[in-house]
Amino acid sequence: MYSMSELPMPTQLITGNEAIALGMVEQGCRVVTAYPGTPSSEILAGVIKYKKRLSRDVYTEWSVNEKVAFEVALAASWTGLRAAVAMKQVGLNVASDPLFSAAYTGVKGGFVIIPADDPGPHSSQTEQDSRLLALTAKVPVFDPSTPAEAREMIKDAFALSERYRIPVIVRPTTRLCHAVSPNEVDESAPDEKIPSVKFQKDPVHWTATPKLRFKLHTELNQKLSDITAEFSKSKYNETIDANINGAIGIIASGVAFHTAQQALTELGARVPMLKIGTPFPLPLSLIENFCASVKTVVVLEEPDTCIELQIADRNNVKGRLDGAVPNAGELTPEVMFSVLHKIFAHAGIQVNAAPEDNELSAFIKTLSLPVRRPRLCPGCSHRSAFYAMKRTFGPRAIYPGDIGCYTLGTNLRAVDTFVDMGASITMANGFFQANRLANDERVIMATIGDSTFLHSGIPPLINAVHTGARFVLLILDNHTTAMTGFQPTAANDYLADGSEAPRKVSIPDLVRACGVEYLKVTDPYEQEDFADILKDAQAHAQSPSGGVAVVIADRPCVLYDKEPILENPLPVIITEECDGCRFCTEAFECPALVLRADGSRVDIDYTICVDCGQCIDACHKGFIVPKIAEMVG
Amino acid sequence: MNPTSTNERKVIITGIGGQGIVFLTRLFSQTALDLGLGVVVSETHGMSQRGGSVISHLKINGSDAPLIQRGSADVMIAMDPGEAMQNLDFMRRGGTVFVNSAEGLHESLAPHLERLDIRVLNHPATATAVELGSPAAANIVLAGFVAAFFILGLPYENMIQTLKQISKKGSEKNLQAINAGFEAGQKINEEKLKHKGHEAHTGKEGNQVVSVSPS
Structure with a gap:
């Protein structure tokens, strides 16, 4: 008979993000907050998975944005608990304000920040290096090379953070986050008691005035100098x-x-x-x-x-x-x-030539194989909204966009700008003022998703309303944070760990509270009505008493909630008359509409078609028809 | 420098978002892990999952570097022939490409494949899966097909073990799917054996299958 402790620890294949999460849970981290963003999104999900499997009491939340996430975790650290916050690298920009301040004030319980960098970039607006932001903020950084090392570094980061009372960054990159490798997981290890800590008032640190801040700065420099000496003996170097x-x-x-x-x-x-x-x-x-x-x-x-x-x-x-x-x-x-x-x-050193066969690589390029760019999914409600919007306001209108799945609206030429989270509204605001000076009367229509609106859309909306900007804001509410894997937002009725949310926040109420006078909530699948409402909103924005007009396109993501289509499917066929004019494949761009190799016509790929019927409007010649109509006819 | 001389296997697994590339990768990597082999996988996440190309890099008994260098993959497993061709330059000389297709790769590639001694083994896994009444299991059909050739050193029985372990629903259908793929592969092996007898007679050698044993 083996006793539990003698059994070999089961080895599991886990991702780098899960290894980081496991490191947090097993090191007694009690509060973990995050805002989703590739490549970091699976860290918090991993914490939730391991806190359940290891029966640990850990508070987790998908925060409304990274600054909020940072500060919620920081407060926990100031009470004396171990806390951590995860985000993608550009999220650390959003949280940079508390980052710089917390470097000075210091922390109490171990405080670890995980900003995941994205060399490439694969799915980010910049290739920025979080280690440089750490250098500027004067915060120590661990740079893991494998998932197992990341897990080990989490342990040492907490210890370092507590020894020097300083925030510590562990910085993974995309390839580490998404690497899968074996890790020993000891699910039977008993939970340590939650340390009985209490927030203690400490004006010298927690409310330091500028004079004290100078002193804290010199203290910070001393900490860094001591840590440098420690790092010169670190096993990681x-x-x-x-x-x-x-x-x-x-x-x-x-x-x-x-x-x-x-x-x-x-x-x-x-x-x-x-x-x-x-x-x-x-x-x-x-x-x-x-x-x-x-x-x-x-x-x-x-x-x-x-x-x-x-x-x-x-x-x-x-x-x-x-x-x-x-x-x-x-x-x-x-x-x-x-x-x-x-x-x-x-250096004159003889080495092997590259293994890649250049002749083959060059030949592959001549095959003109289809380039599969990312596209909105079949049945995506954003496509319907964009299509109706483009049909109504045409190519001349200015379409400031935002960060999310719907950034793919660039394919449909329905997104003219994207800068960072929330910038659709501020850019529309700025375009309005600049265009007014230049007598440019083009329609301005901004689009933003539900999660992005809650993340950073509200101050821009208040600003636009208060300064009298006139444009239409289309909030694409698909009821989830779809791009990063369906994390709940504040508008959902459940929390990160699946438990019921005590309250949900209403996006329409928020819009009204920002001072918006025109608000309509409508289903973008009803394309004609939807287009009429957009026209009406534009008319309001331009009317003498107008301002920002808000339309909420209310339809759940088809991957997140299949019910509405399952309850009301509308299968379609493309008639014999289709002449392969490509209008639908380009203006509607549903992956299920496939142009034949010889260009003669378009077929429906029924293996991916979800029977949403939205493409009926995408053929102005009327060759895409409901299946039932065809059978009857 | 000949990668077949070590136990290392570098595998590219590719296809289009929605074809079950992540599951397919999991099936091979979990089987390798359970056999006590070293495993490092690099997955595709984010933007590219939205209907775009998906590629996984799987290293069995390989280095800790997550990605495989072009020109050094031993095996490619492709759910889509277009993606197979797009990524063909990942293959090393003497490597093997498994592709979900009735016809194999574009015929204009033949001289290159011959020059680089790259073998292509194709099976219409999607058609087989549709015949079985479970079109979503095409990836599992292809997995069975790959297992029949034992190039990855992962015995078919172990693959089935893993499949039972990691597939929650429709496991009976999945077992049918992996079996259909395996039998299709076996058929090719049998034909090759007959053919090989002929080859031995003429003094020619076929593409060698080297097995990997657990370390």
Whole structure:
């Protein structure tokens, strides 16, 4: 008989995000908050999964935005509990105000911030490097290279945070977040008692005045200097193959470290490597010693330069700053190989050629294979709203858009601008004022999703109403945060862990409370009525007493809630008369409308069609018809 | 440098959003894990899931780098022939492409495939799944087809074990699907055996199948 403790811990395949979540739960983190955003979205879901499996008492929430998430978690830390907050990298911009302040005030319970960076970028508006924001805010950073290391770093980040009473960042990147690898999960480990802590008033820190802030700044600098000394002995900063007397040495951090190792295997080369796991504060003594030990140093990091930037003497250093490494983009295996290949060739070192067959790669390009760009799903209510909007106001109108699935409205030319969360409303506001000065009377129609509206749409709406801007704001309310995997918003009746929300917040009530006088809530599937309401809203915006007119397109995401279509399906067929004019495939762009290879006609791909019937209006020649009508006719 | 000389297997799994690429990847990676092999997978999330191309990188007993370098994949498993061709330059010399298709890849690729000694094994998995009355199980049909060739070192019995473990609903249908794919693969193997007898006679060697044993 085995006792429980003797049983081998079960190994599970989990994602990097889940490994981070597991690290939080098993380290006794009691409050975890987040706002969803690729590549970070599965972290909070992971916390919820493991708090249940490990029977831990952890408060979790999908906060209304990242600043809110940061501050809710920070307060928990100030009581003395361990707390963490997760977001995508641009979310840290939203939370940068409390980040900078909290670096000065310090924390009490361990406080860990996870901003997930997106080198590429794959699904972000910038390739910004959160390590640089940490450097500016003066907050220490761990840079994990594998999911298992991220989990280990969470443990050390909490301990460091408590030792120095400082917020600590653990910065993963997309490839780590979405890597799947084996992790031992001990679901039987008993929960530790929740520490009996209470918030204690501490005016010197929690309400520091500017004079005290200066003192806190000097204290912060001292903490960083002590942490630098500690990091110079950290296990996360490790020299590998130091004894290889090479002309070339590599300094690498994060996923780039393993990609570099893989490239070296392909190249058939071995060189000394310094793996850096703590890019800030950077233990410069390690860096300087390493740089002195080899002739040429290559710094490999993502997405920008953090380590390289901190090296004062870059005489023998190559990287993104001198152009040896591309100054933008992900360090994919191909980029990594080509960078190192060039550096080896330059040093006169014989290495293997790239394994990729250029002749084949070139030939594939000549095949003109279909490029599958991301599109709105079959049955998506945003498509119906955009289609009606475009038909009503045409290509001349100005369409400021926002961040979410509906950013894909660019394909339908229904999104002319997107900047950041909430900017559709502020851009419309600005366009109105600029156009007024320039006597430009074009229609302005902004679109924003429900979650994005709640995240950062309300102050812009108040601003537009108060300053008398005139435009139509279309809130695309699909009842969920669809793009990132259906996280609930404040308008939903349930919370992050599935429990019932004590109250839900009404978007129409919020709109009215912002001072908006024209508000209509309508179903975009009723395309004709919907178009009429948009026209009416535009007329109101332009009327003498007009202002911002708001229309809420109310229809759940088809992936989130299939009920409405299942209850009321409208299967369609395309008649024999279809001449392949491509109007529907381009202006409506449903993935289920497929142009034949010879261009002769369009067919419906019934394997993905959801029977929404919305494309009936997408053929102005009337060749898309309800299936029943065809059978009767 | 010959990747077949080690236990490492680099596998590209590709298709279009909605074809069950993530599940297919899970099926292979969980089987490998249960056999005690090392596993690292890189998944596609976010924008590309909305009807776009989906690609998973699976490394069995490989390095910790999440992505596979172009020109070094041992095996590709493609639910869509277009995506197979789009990603064909991931294949190393002597690699094997499994594709969900009745015809295989575009005929103009033949000289390149021959030059690079890349073998293409195709099966119309979607058609088979439709015949079985479970069109959504096309990915599982293809998994069975792949298992029949034992190139990944993952025994068919273990694949079935995993399938039972990770598929919640319609497990009976799923078992039918994996079996249909496996039998289709076996048929090709049998034909090849007959053919190989002929090859041995003429002194030619077929594409070698190297098995991987658990470490």
